[in-house]
Amino acid sequence: MNLLRYLENRxxxxxxxxxxVPSCQRTHNHKAPKIGIQIGIxxxxxGFVGGVLGAMGYSLGLFFGVGVYVxxxxxxxxxxxxxxxxxxxxxxxxxxx
Amino acid sequence: xxxxxxxxxxxxxxxxxxxxxxxxxxxxSTIADKLSTTRxxxxxxxxTAEAKLSTxxxxxxxxxxxxxxxxxxxxxxxxxxxxxxxxxxxxxxxTSHGIKVWYWxxxxxxxxxxxxxxxxxxxxxxxxxxxxxxxxxxxEMHPAKLASIIFSKLVPEVES
Numbered sequence: 094m095n096l097l098r099y100l101e102n103r104x105x106x107x108x109x110x111x112x113x114v115p116s117c118q119r120t121h122n123h124k125a126p127k128i129g130i131q132i133g134i135x136x137x138x139x140g141f142v143g144g145v146l147g148a149m150g151y152s153l154g155l156f157f158g159v160g161v162y163v164x165x166x167x168x169x170x171x172x173x174x175x176x177x178x179x180x181x182x183x184x185x186x187x188x189x190x
Numbered sequence: 191x192x193x194x195x196x197x198x199x200x201x202x203x204x205x206x207x208x209x210x211x212x213x214x215x216x217x218x219s220t221i222a223d224k225l226s227t228t229r230x231x232x233x234x235x236x237x238t239a240e241a242k243l244s245t246x247x248x249x250x251x252x253x254x255x256x257x258x259x260x261x262x263x264x265x266x267x268x269x270x271x272x273x274x275x276x277x278x279x280x281x282x283x284x285t286s287h288g289i290k291v292w293y294w295x296x297x298x299x300x301x302x303x304x305x306x307x308x309x310x311x312x313x314x315x316x317x318x319x320x321x322x323x324x325x326x327x328x329x330e331m332h333p334a335k336l337a338s339i340i341f342s343k344l345v346p347e348v349e350s
Binding site: 105107185 | 295
């Protein structure tokens with residue numbers, strides 16, 4: 094199942110007011126720290142993967158020949174995935190407001 | 191004001207019966223025949239019931255800090271917005287369960303309280319039955335999804 098299909102199939106909808114609903118509390122109280130943690134984790138993973146690929150670039154053949162295109166492919170995949178995620182988030186925001 | 195009326199159940203028994211029959215699609219004259227009364231009485235009671243429900247929905251919205259976006263007096267539904275939660279909200283009325291306030295959830299599966307989910311499904315099935323809405327596989331569906339489908343049929347602004 095691809096990412097888009099998975100996101101479309103996730104359950105979203107209306108529920109009555111309940112005092113201890115986690116998603117409500119998080120949106121209300123802890124939104125900023127959650128986004129900060131997410132950005133931190135993504136930055137750490139990207140730095141780690143970049144470091145490993147940079148260190149092993151010569152042995153993996155990523156700096157010459159066909160290997161150079163691997164970078165472009167990876168960057169392309171990251172951009173497409175990020176676009177899909179951002180658009181999904183925007184749709185959710187529109188539905189919410 | 192009737193002695194047994196409360197904020198969550200503002201209608202008298204007679205008003206409930208007439209409002210419920212009208213929502214089920216019965217004509218005024220059929221209801222008048224059924225209840226052995228006049229069409230004028232049915233019409234008057236319907237108008238009083240709608241006015242009472244509208245007032246109650248607005249009061250509930252105010253008590254819950256909701257900005258009113260739209261009121262549907264005939265359906266007894268109010269569409270609102272909670273500025274602090276930054277979420278749309280819906281206030282509904284059912285004759286058997288009274289008033290309920292609903293909020294949009296991105297991850298309703300986080301709510302795992304079985305009793306809460308069962309009661310929510312029961313409320314929705316009553317609400318749908320009262321308004322003559324049929325939903326396939328309603329018994330197996332997650333209540334949040336079920337609510338989404340029912341509300342989208344009642345409120346044009348809500349997408350399923």
